[in-house]
Amino acid sequence: MEKIKKIIDSINMDKIISYLQEGEGLTYAEAVTGSEQYKNYLYLLIKYESEEIPPSYLIQKAWEAHIISCLDEYIKLKKHLVEENSDRLDYKEYFRHKKFITKTSHDIYEEITKKLYLNEFGEKLPTIPYLSVVGKYKTPVLRTTKSLSYYFFLAALTAVIIILIFKR
C-alpha cells in the first residue's frame, strides 16, 4: 500500500484545481480541499477493493476534473493502480443537483465511506441528502406529459392572479 500511496501522492493537482475553479466555479480553497480528499478517496478505492464506496460531492467533482482535464495521465494512473480489465477506477456518477441520485448510494456513503475516511485520515466528510422523487424525470420520452409540478405551477400562478384581482 505504501507504493500505491506514493503513486497517488505524485498526481499533479494543478490542472485539476484550475478546472474546478474555471469549469465548476469552485473557490481556490474548495478546489484544493476537493483534490486532496479525492487523492484520499482513490487510496480508499484501492485499499478496500471489494467495497462500494460512493464519494462526497466535492470528491466526485475532483474525480471528474481529473479525468476530463488530464485524460492521458488518468489512463496511465489506472494502469499503475489496477489490473488491466478492472473497472475499479471507472468513473461512476452518483449525484444530480448536488444530491445523491439513489437512496442506496446515500446510505452506503453514510455507513461506509464516511466511516472508512474517518478511520484512515481522521477527517469527517459532510452529510449529503439524496434526491427526492419529486423532480426526478419519470416519463422516458416526453417528460412534460405527466409531471405534477407543471400543474402545481399553473395552480400557483392562477392563485396569484385571482388574489390580485380580488384585492383590487
Added chain:
Amino acid sequence: MDKVRWEYYRNVINVDDMADVMDYLHQKKGWSLHDASVACHQYKNYLFLLAKYKKVIPPSYEISQAWRAHILTEPKDYQEMCKEIYREKYNELSVYKPFYQDRKFISKRDEENFENITVDLFEKEFNLQIYEFSHQGAWSWFIDKMTGMFHHGINKIIFTVAVPFAIVMYAGSVIKNNELLAQTSEKLQIQVDRVSHQYEDRAKICKYTESDKRNPNYLIQLYDFNKILYQYLNDLITSYDYAYQQGLITDELLQEMHNFIKKYDVLINKYEPYMCNAPYEDPETAKKERGDMIANIRKSEEDLQQKFFGIKVKNTHISFTPEGPTL
C-alpha cells in the same frame, strides 16, 4: 482524396454507438432519451468538424455535455478515437474545455465564435441548424427550483396553494393534453426520420466496407451499426408506446411492432458471440457463415423497413412520409 479522408473520419466517429453516453445523460442527468440521442448525434457532427477543420470551435451546451459524458464514460475509447482523427493535433483538440458555467458561456469571445463559426459550420456541413433544447432548459430550470424547494420544506406551502386550486389544475391538464397531441405527432416524426437517417448511414458504411472484402472488421462494423440502429428502434418503440397511451395507435399495430423488435433483438443476440470473436481461421466456413448472417440481417432490416415505414395510424394528423432507405 479529401473526400476519402472525411469518410474515414466519419467511420471512426460512428464506430462508437454512444450507448453509454446516452445512458449517462438519460439516467444520471435526467435528460429524455430523445434529447440525449439528439445531443449525441450533434456531438458526433461536432467531432467531425473538429477533425476536419483541426481547430477548436465552441460547442453548444448540449454538445459540451455529451462531450463531457463521453470522456467520463468511455475514456479509453475516446482517447483512441481522438488519436485516430486528430493525429498531430491530438493534444490540442482532445482536451475538453469548460466553455459553460450555469448553461452560459464563460467567455464572451467563445459566445461570439459559437454564433459566427459553429452555427455556420453546422449549416454548411450538415445542413443542420444547431439548436439548444430551450424547452428542456426552461423545464429543467423549473424542475431544479422545485426540487430545491421541496428539500427545504416549502413543499407544505406549495401543497396548501395547490389543493384549493385542483379545479384549475384539471382545466390546465385539458389544455396541456391538446398541446401534447400535436407535440407527439411531431416527436414521432423526428424519431422516424432518425431511424431512416441511421439506415442511410449504415448503408453507406456497408458499401464502403464491402468494397474491401478482406477487411476483417466488416462483421464487427456491421454488428456495431446494427446495435446503433437497435438503440434508435428502442427509442422509437418508447415513443409509440406513448402515442398508444394517447390513443393514436391501434392495439394490434403496437403489439405487432413489439413482436418485431423482439425478433430483431433475438437475431442480434444470436450472432453476437460470433461477431465479437469472428473466427477467421477457416476461411471457407467463415465465408459461408458470414453470408448467412448478412442475409438474415438484411432480410430482417427489409421487414423492419416495411413495418415502420408502411405504417398505418388511426389519427390522420400523423403522417409517416419517409420513403425508407435503400440498402
